[in-house]
Amino acid sequence: MPKASDRSGVLLLNKNPGLTSFESLFAVKRAFNTRKVGHTGTLDKFASGLLIVLIGKALKIAPWFSFCDKEYEAVIRFGVETATLDPEGEVVGKGPLPSREAVEKALENFRGEILQAPPLYSAIHVDGVRAHEIARSGRQVEMKKRPVTVYEIELSSWDPPLAGLKVRCSAGTYIRSLARDIALAAGSRGHLASLCRTRIGGFKLQDAANAENLNSALKPLSPTIFNALNMELFFVDISDVQNIIHGKVFSQVFGLYKKYLDLPAAGDDRQPPEGRPFIPNVSAVFYNDESYNDELAAIIECKDGKWKYNRVFAADKGCNIPD
Template sequence: MRSFSIQLLDKEKGITSFQALSPLKREMKGVKVGHAGTLDRFASGMIVALTGGATKLNPIFSSFDKEYIASIRFGEETDTLDPEGNVIASAALPSQESVRAVLPSFLGRQMQTPPVYSAIHVDGKRAYKEARKGKDVEMPEREIEVSSILLLSQSDDEAVIRVSVSKGTYIRALARDIARACGSCGYLTDLRRIRTGPWQLSDSGKDSIELLSMTGLLSTVVLSERERIAVENGTITRRAVLSDSDSTLPYCFLFFGSELFGIGEKTDGRYRILSRLDR
């Protein structure tokens, strides 16, 4: 069994992202398993699972934008900004018209204050651990981008939106801010990730190489058979590279003839092997 793989998992509600990987870890016993893009316990949807050498590609996938279906409950706010927390504030329900009116204002680049109950490090400590101790934690703002936001349905106390956001965006915080912009308060009752970068959940049956090709980040590099021994020992010299289909792309498929050998990274005109696919 090849240890290198990229798998699109559909996490169910009520388990952690780490627990969602358990079946894969049992199947790939002895092989490193990781994931890109953590989901909260109450949330469901896509997790990009990586095994073997694919774990080295985590920075690529973690930087992708993501799309969600999110349900916002108005009139109350919890300390965790999700259904697992304790209610800490209440307010009058906003009108449905006001909800529709404020949504477009959240499009584009903006500063966001992440939830206190998050894994972000503040002064070297996890924010959520300090919050659980009852300590006041001042969360640093970060720049995010909302590229699309669409109201799918609404009632007097709830709105369901579909939203596409940049890396590092907290949908719990977005729900909080939308509710406050309406003159109310709110929290997420449901969250489902439906897309990561170019991948939809419907792509889960595709193999790892096809998924990589969909990213548009990898060129095709053909290597010289004469330099094979050096390459297999981890060195890709300039003379080893016979051709590169697009030298401007940051990553590449490494081929010896028609044989796919590995995945490479390009930095300042130099090539290095990120992961071999022949073992």
């Protein structure tokens, strides 16, 4: 059994409202006696739901979570817009309550790829400074619009001045901005009254742990994690694992597998889970041996037509792999 401070893996955390994402990590650091902890995407302080936490060597896989789509359950309060676009900000505008028909019609403009201006109170950098720091200093700044994709958005409840939404969107989409823009398109003003994130990629809120039962919830870097990330899996013979860990050049280790690596993702009989596309040009490499079936050896990627190592992971079993 590894020491608590040596444990690594992925933790699905059910974040409570009232805590920032950073504050939510305190309980994780205490439970696992480590400071090597980070999350893959911020949830606002007033929001709740799924926060994916990476511990130890699992921090190395953080970049690939940016490919994940996300699902939310949100509630818009119409009639009042706040400076922060959430319940905690001061009122900056008021408008008439829209009809359900007006809101349904407005939603048609927010499906597919759209241009969205992030909230002024956000962690976006503007000329090297966080936007929320600029806002709190009293200065005004124009937030440049960015392309995001809303795959699905539906009205789930209607109880004026409140309206419930279910949203599936790309990473980088601000639901607070959606609330503001939908209200304006419906001839009103509005802010986000509540928000719950229910899914990130293949990771679901229903599988998340509360702060009270973290130790039993840590998931190893197994094929299951990379299936949920929609990353293709690649298995190598156990005799090659030692060479990978000891830094043998890529072509010498993977030369025998070249014909498989050169296949496009759509060229074999594997299908992406739940209709979501595989992350392009990257594979998670696992040991092709029953005793190491949960051991990640490396992540490899193809750049400019050439495959190479991106990350290499030493075996948790002390590299006790036969030469």
